[in-house]
Amino acid sequence: MAAAAASCCHGCWLLPLLLLLTAAAGALGAGGSSLELLDVKSLLLPAASCHTPEEQKPGTTRMPVVHRHGPCSPLAGKQGKAPSHTEILAADQRRVEYIHRRVSESTGRVRRKRGAAPVELRPGAPSSTSPSSLSSSTKSANLPVSSGSVVDTGNYVVPISLGTPAERFTVIFDTGSDTAWVQCEPCVVYCYQQKDPIFNPSKSSTYANISCSSSYCSDLDVSSCTGGHCVYGVEYGDGSFTVGFYAQDTLTLAYDTVKGFRFGCGERNRGLFGEAAGLLGLGRGSTSLPVQAYDKYGGSFAYCLPATSAGRGFLDFGRGAAAANARLTPMLTDNGPTFYYVGMTGIKVDGHLLSIPGSVFSTAGTILDSGTVITRLPPSAYEPLRSAFVKAMAARGYKKAPSYSILDTCFDLTGHQHQGKVALPPVSLVFQGGACLDVDASGILYLADVSQACLAFAANDDDTDVAIVGNTQQKTYSVLYDLGKKAVGFAPGAC
Ligand SMILES: *[C@@H]1O[C@H](CO)[C@@H](O)[C@H](O)[C@H]1NC(C)=O
Numbered sequence: 001m002a003a004a005a006a007s008c009c010h011g012c013w014l015l016p017l018l019l020l021l022t023a024a025a026g027a028l029g030a031g032g033s034s035l036e037l038l039d040v041k042s043l044l045l046p047a048a049s050c051h052t053p054e055e056q057k058p059g060t061t062r063m064p065v066v067h068r069h070g071p072c073s074p075l076a077g078k079q080g081k082a083p084s085h086t087e088i089l090a091a092d093q094r095r096v097e098y099i100h101r102r103v104s105e106s107t108g109r110v111r112r113k114r115g116a117a118p119v120e121l122r123p124g125a126p127s128s129t130s131p132s133s134l135s136s137s138t139k140s141a142n143l144p145v146s147s148g149s150v151v152d153t154g155n156y157v158v159p160i161s162l163g164t165p166a167e168r169f170t171v172i173f174d175t176g177s178d179t180a181w182v183q184c185e186p187c188v189v190y191c192y193q194q195k196d197p198i199f200n201p202s203k204s205s206t207y208a209n210i211s212c213s214s215s216y217c218s219d220l221d222v223s224s225c226t227g228g229h230c231v232y233g234v235e236y237g238d239g240s241f242t243v244g245f246y247a248q249d250t251l252t253l254a255y256d257t258v259k260g261f262r263f264g265c266g267e268r269n270r271g272l273f274g275e276a277a278g279l280l281g282l283g284r285g286s287t288s289l290p291v292q293a294y295d296k297y298g299g300s301f302a303y304c305l306p307a308t309s310a311g312r313g314f315l316d317f318g319r320g321a322a323a324a325n326a327r328l329t330p331m332l333t334d335n336g337p338t339f340y341y342v343g344m345t346g347i348k349v350d351g352h353l354l355s356i357p358g359s360v361f362s363t364a365g366t367i368l369d370s371g372t373v374i375t376r377l378p379p380s381a382y383e384p385l386r387s388a389f390v391k392a393m394a395a396r397g398y399k400k401a402p403s404y405s406i407l408d409t410c411f412d413l414t415g416h417q418h419q420g421k422v423a424l425p426p427v428s429l430v431f432q433g434g435a436c437l438d439v440d441a442s443g444i445l446y447l448a449d450v451s452q453a454c455l456a457f458a459a460n461d462d463d464t465d466v467a468i469v470g471n472t473q474q475k476t477y478s479v480l481y482d483l484g485k486k487a488v489g490f491a492p493g494a495c
Helices: 002-008 015-024 085-107 133-141 358-364 379-395
Strands: 036-039 063-067 156-162 167-174 181-183 222-226 229-235 241-253 256-270 278-281 300-304 313-317 327-330 340-342 344-349 366-368 375-377 399-401 410-412 421-424 427-431 436-438 445-449 452-455 457-459 467-469 478-482 487-491
Touching: 085 445, 181 241, 256 278, 344 358, 344 379, 358 379, 375 379, 379 452, 379 457, 399 452
Parallel strands: 167 278, 181 256, 366 467, 375 457
Antiparallel strands: 036 421, 063 156, 063 313, 156 167, 156 241, 181 278, 222 229, 229 241, 241 256, 300 313, 300 478, 327 487, 340 366, 344 427, 375 467, 399 410, 410 452, 427 436, 445 452, 478 487
């Protein structure tokens, strides 16, 4: 019992000792009572340069993960400046609202029909005036909003290769959606600017269209038929969309290949995909990569998101991707499609379990998401977190600062830096089975500025809205998803 608590929350047993130390050394700066040391400068964008070289391990499926707008990203640079913090947080809010809508659709009254799309999805033949004929017809035809997300905030990218010979593309990866796609030639009217050359299926000897009569075509949430070829459509919550032929080709992940991988060859695409060539869906739905390649990888993958935008993490597939020291919690699979549900049961601040009734977490349910930036909690869980955190920060002498965008609990770190670092009270998320995410120092605060560092959590509107563990809090952990074992895991210090 005590051992479990200690492994779950590294601050607990340290606390009495540190209190003693702090009391003894009253003159010591804020750094003296540190439990989590935050390197302030490293979190302030824009990071100057890429710190970490790209490492390749021959024979593996391990791909480097970088922040889309960071200095290590092949997409960063001249074309399009990195979005501001307020833009990122506003987009994050749109993604969360979209996830909430999808969740209530799939669990609620309106269970939508799949497959039959009473709308003409025609790749390569844009209708004249409407900027988004898919989007408008979607409304009138009451088409399901397909598996997807507001990828505007899908902040992390990986290199994949498609076709024979293999062409390399940098794509967003997203556990909040299923169907993969890339922009495809011929893509004339509705294509956005991307960094890599656009995929040309006629140059790949292994490319094939999927026929409308194929069962794979009916796996799609939104599909249609043109000349016997299956047409897919994915519309995202912010009006972004991609439409094209549903196709198959060889997918290369680092040094490994998945033959006959099914993806959308997008000839009409619009949205804020920011130079990425497309998207790799890692959800639980039948069209996602981990489900398609289940026999090969056992439905198992793991990623690590780096602490700063100048760092590198990884995305890896197969049982070998799991870290031996991962703390596991059950993957809850009865809650509808796509998303990865876990059972959050509690929150610790400064080593103390907050007093939050278990029903608060069980009512809302919790999704683990790679694309949401800021963790969203039921108001009845967020309030105790906020007040405990404010108290712990006040005890360390931090002054409050004005709220920032969706973040209402901010502090002025000016003058508190001790050799560039500040001390923070530890925050831990506790899950069923005792698994615990001791949030890395880089994931406790969201730094708009040194004078405005905000608790990187926010409240949902209502206790019935699903909670979402966002990517800020996942940083530096190897986050494991195992569809075979129905488990999710966290291993610290992985990147
Ligand atoms: C796929 O379908 C499109 C549209 O009908 C066609 O132009 C293309 O040649 C097809 N590709 C293959 C490899 O069959």
